Amino acid sequence: MTDKETATTKADQGFVTSMTGFASAHGETSGMQFSWELKSVNAKGLDIRVRLPGGLEVLEQICRDLLTKHVGRGTIYANFSFTRKPSEARLQINEDALASAHAALKLVCTKTGAAMPDAASILSIKGVCEWTDVDADSDPEITEKAIVACLKEAASAFQSNRAAEGQRLATALSSQVADIERIVGSIIRDPSRTSAVIKERLARQVQLLRDADDMQDEDRLLQEVALLATKADLAEELDRLSSHVAAARDLLQNGGLIGRRFDFLAQEFNREANTICSKSNSATVSAMGVDLKVLIDQMREQVQNIE
Numbered sequence: 001m002t003d004k005e006t007a008t009t010k011a012d013q014g015f016v017t018s019m020t021g022f023a024s025a026h027g028e029t030s031g032m033q034f035s036w037e038l039k040s041v042n043a044k045g046l047d048i049r050v051r052l053p054g055g056l057e058v059l060e061q062i063c064r065d066l067l068t069k070h071v072g073r074g075t076i077y078a079n080f081s082f083t084r085k086p087s088e089a090r091l092q093i094n095e096d097a098l099a100s101a102h103a104a105l106k107l108v109c110t111k112t113g114a115a116m117p118d119a120a121s122i123l124s125i126k127g128v129c130e131w132t133d134v135d136a137d138s139d140p141e142i143t144e145k146a147i148v149a150c151l152k153e154a155a156s157a158f159q160s161n162r163a164a165e166g167q168r169l170a171t172a173l174s175s176q177v178a179d180i181e182r183i184v185g186s187i188i189r190d191p192s193r194t195s196a197v198i199k200e201r202l203a204r205q206v207q208l209l210r211d212a213d214d215m216q217d218e219d220r221l222l223q224e225v226a227l228l229a230t231k232a233d234l235a236e237e238l239d240r241l242s243s244h245v246a247a248a249r250d251l252l253q254n255g256g257l258i259g260r261r262f263d264f265l266a267q268e269f270n271r272e273a274n275t276i277c278s279k280s281n282s283a284t285v286s287a288m289g290v291d292l293k294v295l296i297d298q299m300r301e302q303v304q305n306i307e
Helices: 003-012 056-067 095-112 119-123 142-191 195-211 218-232 234-254 258-278 283-305
Strands: 021-028 032-041 046-051 074-083 088-093 129-134
Touching: 003 032, 003 283, 032 142, 046 056, 056 074, 074 142, 095 234, 142 234, 142 258, 142 283, 234 258, 258 283
Parallel strands: 046 074
Antiparallel strands: 021 032, 032 074, 088 129
């Protein structure tokens, strides 16, 4: 393709997304560090597989709903992992025990005339206070919001990754469609398809039929001639291929969820190419038909990755 054709091809592309992609995001709260990892592979429909550790299963449906807004097709693997930060030790005072200890000490001091002990001595009384490990993320709602926010970040990066790959696929497909159009044009212009050549070839074939010993029946001869005439020209196949080229360009220009429709269109491309190869009476056209089939097979491979 020329630079001008390449520029035109890129300008004609719509928003096309690949079904394969990868992204990750990291987050943390005061009590844990965590990450989401998203990856996808080809699939006929949409299959979201969320892996969450025990205790966070309540988030699964939220995660599914969020990812469904970002993807339309493919098998999506969403894996969540985390590590907890060391717990924070705090001094906890049992106010009921402190009140009881203070009342008892006051009573003893009153009856004995002894002085009240200092605060440190009171705190050392068993049960008045103790060191405990406190989970910094004691509020599960805060933790869940942080995890979902991290997933949103991963999903956004994931969609950007799939979109970038989709545009690369669209560029490759546009180039292949242009090559198919070029080969179709070459077949249309091939000397073997001129009216004079087709008439001459038909005349020779009809004469061969007339000379055959088993072709004395006029009706049988007419049937064979009609069959030869049907196979003599490739106009219908070439017209349909030109129509398919236009349809492929429309799909790429419009973008969106075009994978299934483009796959069906590629099958139609292949059907016409097979017919051209089977009907061709020219070595040149047959060779171009083979080139056409190779291009279409390459195109179908690319199409399998489109959402």
